[in-house]
Every structure is written in structure tokens, then in C-alpha cells.
Amino acid sequence: MRVRGNPYVFVMTLAAVPIVAIGLAQRSVGQTASSNAKSESSAKSAANGAAPKTAWGAPDLQGIWSNVAVVPFERPKQYGERQFLTEDEHQKAVDALLKRDQLPGRDSRESQGKDIRGTEKDVARAYNEHWFGDKPTEVSYRTSQIIDPPDGRMPAYTPEAQARMKKQKEYLDALLQGTSGGKPGPISPMRYQPPPDYNLDRMNRADGPEDRSAEERCFLDRLPIVLAAGPLTPDGRPVGSFAGEVRIVESPESVDFYYDVGQGSGFNRVVPITNRPHLAKDVREYWGDSIAHWEGETLVVDVTNFTHESDFRGSRENLHLIERYQRVNPKTLRITITVDDPTTWVKPFTFVQELRKNADKPNMVYEGGCHEGNQALLDMLVNTRAAEKLFSEGKGPDPAKEDNASGGGAVPE
């Protein structure tokens, strides 16, 4: 899980909500947790102590950080330009989340009220919920991660980007046509055509590795990292499923980010603190070219030179990120990211994640290394060939008429 593509992103509560981390369990049995988090000013006043410094005097961002609270990426329209929930609104949102946590999900073998046992969707869901871990129980007071534009919503896509994305969607839809996950109809001739753009999606075809999604091919996670929400144990360890963590280590010359995310798709990113210019335009890197400098207490990282194999909500090689990392108090790291790509959006937008410090002990991040045992990709190709052979012998269904691409949520879609 990844939250990319999902309009609802799970992000941790901020400095503004220092009480919520330990308060939800009590709240869920009827108590009302107090809150002082309705505005930026109160967020600042909630800082419980000065942010620490490294031995060489730089702001200390080091440690393992994760998200604990749910907040939509885009703001529901009803809130207009209001950035924070009222106390009553927040309580209702918490109640709704806890109610949602009660949903049986995978083990109900139902989706939208229908019994899905024995369907492709049931297989796609993979495991029962024990594999996925605890669900988030906190809700941020923020009405959205996006803080600019003021309506908290992503700016419009450019006509060029709209055309690009429409073409890709039509292609993916065409490959699902005639399956349980698509529109009725015959097998589309598009099935025998290449995708309109370099494929990173789960498409309903497995003729070769590049038909499979970036994740299935063990492309490591891409910037900007938006961590999903998962709860912490009382001693400060994350227990969520694929929520992910980031470990930050600093030196005077560089800052290292290790992202422990996804299914072994974590990666290491060493960002130099430097005044050098960005790399030449023809030098492209999967995670872009990151250069950093300090502005007071804030680490500012400028990232350009992405490749066409990067993708953030439709933006590929022209993505430009300005990330600002600020430890607003000992337990809270605020990451403010401005996203720009004039070929994708009509104007830039800015969103905020607020991460909570995990315990230093007992806690660890785990190495990624998705490629080390990715038997599943081979299995997808081998088994699709086997299914085609069985079909040709009249012993099985036509795999082109099965949904081998969609589904797989840990909770009902």
C-alpha cells in the first residue's frame, strides 16, 4: 500500500495533537481526549521543548519517524479554505475511523456486500488481515495534507497531462474489458498493442516483465515518499502494515534518509549539503538529484532531474520537489513539500506530513532488497503461460477474460 493514487492518505498527527497518540484507546471507550489543535498558532505552542541539536550544532532530525494519523491528501470540499477540524468534527472523524476498523475486511470474503469467495478478487487480496497488522486509530486535525492552494486541493492537470492520463486509463480499461473487473465486451484489440506510455501500472496482461507494475517488478519506492498511517505500541514501535518508516542520520556534509516502506521496496537516499548546482539536464536519476542546504532550523532539499520511470500522481521526469524538514519539537518532524511540474499541473502545490518520533530502542528499520527473492514476478509470467496453455487445450478459462490486475485491498473496496 501504498497511498499513491489513493485520495485518502494516512499521515500522522502533528505537533498540534500531542495527546492523541496515547489518547485513542481511552477515547474509544468513551472518554473525550482534549485537544488544543485547531490552528497553526496552537500547533506551534504545542511544542514541548526545544528541538535538539547535533554535536556540531545543526538541527537534529535524526531518528526513526513514522505516521500515526489519518488525513486526506486533498481537502473535502465542505471545509473550503479551513485547514483544521473543529473538536466536534475531529471526534466524529475518529469515531468513523474506529467504526471502519471494525469492518471485517479480508476475512469476510465479501466485497461491497457480495460474497467473493473463489473469484479473482478474493485471490488478489492475498492474505487475511493478520498479515497486515494493526489499523490506524488516530485522525489528524488537519482537513488535508495539501495546504496550498488554499482550498487544499490539487491544481488542475494541464491539457497535455489530461490527454496523457486519459490515454493510459483507456488502455488499462480496455485490457480489463470482458473480465469481472471491467466493462462487458469482447477482448479488446488494445490487448495486442503496447501501452501508450512506459508502463508502471498493474495492467491485465503478463506477456513480459514490463507488463507488470513497478511494484511487482521491484522498482523501489519513488519520491516524494508519503508515509501511510499506522499505530505505535506504547513503547514507540510501529505495528502498522505497510505504513512505513524513515530513519534519518546526519553528518555535517550530508543527510541520509532510509525509507523502510512497502514490501521490501525501501531505499537509501544520501542528500549532500552543498552549494553545487543541479546535475546537467541530460543526467537523469530514478530518485532525482537532491541537493540540500539549511535555512535556519529547516533543512531544504531541492530535487530535480527525475527519469520517465518516476511517477508522482502523473508527473514523471519533469517533477520538481522542494522539501522542507523541520523538527518542530522533539517528537515531531514536519515535512513540507512543494511539488511543481508545468507539464502536469497548471500551478505548483504544497502538502505537509507530520511524523512522530519512534522509540530509539527497541526499534529497527529493516533492509529492503525487493529483488532478492521476487519469485512472484516470475510466477506471474509462468502461471499466465500455463493458463494460456490450459485454455488452448480446452482445460481452463481464457486468462484474457479474467481480472488478473485489479483488487487486492486489505479492506473492502
Added chain:
Amino acid sequence: MRTKQIVAVSVLGVAMLGATISASAHHAFAAEFDSNKPVHFQGTVTKMEWVNPHAWIHVDVKGPDGTVANWAIEAGTPNVLYRRGFTKESLLAGTVIVVDGYQAKDGSHRANGRDLTLPDGRTLFLGSSGTGAPYENDPKAK
């Protein structure tokens, strides 16, 4: 512990959280495993491979005719399993588990581990906190 309190979902709450949130899986299991080949058997663990992106559990399964076949069961991702309290000691060789899943399309002895339980019905995550899965709250719900 999770709340037992069921609160009516408000319109506001739904708007805030979304009624159809799903944790996106990264993996098209249906390209790999066959929905027409559900499997359910008891087996003895022979080894567990702690590899990314998915762990694999190998089990010996005795058929009705007494022959033993070794099956490979695709499982969750190691970093998540560790955080769930699932360690290398959780499934030692010799442990008997019950597998409920789907077999690979090519008919080989590979399956996804949809449900993995101990023979007495206990889950494999005995040491972890509650997951909210229905049979933790109500054993009959499974």
C-alpha cells in the same frame, strides 16, 4: 485494545475518511494463483525463507494415499512480519499449520497463504496485539 464501541458513521466522518479506503496491495496475486483451485490442507513446516518481497513457507503435506508433497506457500513481507511479532522462531521446522489458499495456475505445489492457522484454530500472531480481524473478536465469525 480496540474499541468495542460502535459509533454511527456521520456524514462528516465519511467525508473525512472516505467510505471506500483500501490498502492497496502491490501484487496481482490473481496472475499467479488460480481462483478455481482453492486448497486447504494441514502440513508440517520444513523451512521458512525470509526473503523480500514475500516470505515463503515450505510445508510437507501428506496426501490421502500417504505420499508426501512439499508445498511452497507465499506469505507476507518480512519487515511487516517482524513488526507483527512474527520471527524466525515463530514457525520452526516441525510446526504443524493449516493452510487455506489458492494453488498456482501451473498446477505446481505453490499456493498463496490466505489463512494460516495452527491446528487448534489459533492464529500465527499469538504474541501480537489485536488486528481487528473478526475471528479475534468472535471465533464464529470466521
